[in-house]
Amino acid sequence: MNYVVNKMNKSEKIFVIGHKNPDTDSICSALAYAFFKKAKGKNVIAARAGEVCDETRFVLDYFKVKEPVLIKDAIGKKLILVDHTNPSQAVDNVEEADIIEIIDHHRLEGLETKSPLFARIEPVGSSATIVADMFFSDNIKMDKTIAGLLLSALLSDTIIFRAVTTTEKDKKIAKRLAEIAGLDPEKFGVEIKKAGSSIKTKTEREIIESDFKLFDSMKLGVGQIQIVDNTEINERKEKILKEMEKMRLEKNCKTLMLMVTNILAQDTDLWIVGETAAAEKAFKEKVKNNSIYLKGVMSRKKQIIPPLREVLLKEGAL
Numbered sequence: 001m002n003y004v005v006n007k008m009n010k011s012e013k014i015f016v017i018g019h020k021n022p023d024t025d026s027i028c029s030a031l032a033y034a035f036f037k038k039a040k041g042k043n044v045i046a047a048r049a050g051e052v053c054d055e056t057r058f059v060l061d062y063f064k065v066k067e068p069v070l071i072k073d074a075i076g077k078k079l080i081l082v083d084h085t086n087p088s089q090a091v092d093n094v095e096e097a098d099i100i101e102i103i104d105h106h107r108l109e110g111l112e113t114k115s116p117l118f119a120r121i122e123p124v125g126s127s128a129t130i131v132a133d134m135f136f137s138d139n140i141k142m143d144k145t146i147a148g149l150l151l152s153a154l155l156s157d158t159i160i161f162r163a164v165t166t167t168e169k170d171k172k173i174a175k176r177l178a179e180i181a182g183l184d185p186e187k188f189g190v191e192i193k194k195a196g197s198s199i200k201t202k203t204e205r206e207i208i209e210s211d212f213k214l215f216d217s218m219k220l221g222v223g224q225i226q227i228v229d230n231t232e233i234n235e236r237k238e239k240i241l242k243e244m245e246k247m248r249l250e251k252n253c254k255t256l257m258l259m260v261t262n263i264l265a266q267d268t269d270l271w272i273v274g275e276t277a278a279a280e281k282a283f284k285e286k287v288k289n290n291s292i293y294l295k296g297v298m299s300r301k302k303q304i305i306p307p308l309r310e311v312l313l314k315e316g317a318l
């Protein structure tokens with residue numbers, strides 16, 4: 001099926017578009033909302049502001065849907081923004097576009113528009129939740145494909161209902177979408193997340209560097225990789241540790257860590273090379289096989305760096 005191509009009057013074309021570095025919510029909400037507007041007789045085309053990621057590729061292939069058209073510049077275009085409002089995340093020159101609608105679930109920041117607009121912003125787990133709700137309340141018929149796309153986006157953004165942003169409304173809407181699509185949300189959600197977090201094609205260095213931050217004053221480097229199944233990465237642990245030690249020397253760090261974060265189990269296996277004393281104090285746990293297991297820990301910024309910083313401050317190392 002093709003939800004992208006539109007044969008109506010070119011001059012009235014409206015693009016519905018998500019943010020740059022598009023995630024599954026940005027792509028699938030745009031596709032579904034374009035379908036919704038077309039059902040209401042509007043000439044709306046789904047667009048994207050960048051390349052689709054592995055997870056989204058899996059979803060589009062699964063439902064045999066073509067990716068939305070790529071837009072690199074917004075000058076002079078009529079746009080509906082989904083899944084963002086911040087101009088810094090938007091397609092280039094969004095200030096020069098005519099924004100006629102917004103559908104989003106983030107806080108409002110930094111956007112000015114040329115004219116009054118229709119905006120629907122709700123504190124729910126995904127933009128797809130809002131789009132689905134609009135289909136249901138306006139009685140617009142939704143086929144299996146649209147339901148599947150919206151369900152995928154909802155499951156992706158809420159990390160299969162585990163994210164703190166998940167609401168009762170998300171769960172209710174997901175149930176309805178799953179019934180139409182004929183899918184089991186939990187099982188299908190894991191498939192989506194697996195497809196998006198495979199490390200098969202990544203080198204050890206790429207795994208460590210995929211989300212890596214240096215904390216110069218602490219002589220510390222911390223990477224993070226998000227996975228749904230620890231088996232694959234554990235099989236490569238020795239090689240990854242070796243590469244971590246190499247990187248530690250290159251970057252002149254005392255300690256180098258890799259957070260192996262399982263987003264389903266909601267835990268982190270913290271892999272460590274170099275000095276480990278501060279980490280043992282900070283997390284009140286002995287390092288075994290270069291790791292400390294941390295239940296409930298997912299955030300580097302909130303749960304890893306502050307306790308380490310505190311220990312180093314106490315010891316006068318900062």
Ligand SMILES: [Mn+2]
Binds near residue numbers: 025083126157
């Ligand atoms: Mn979203």
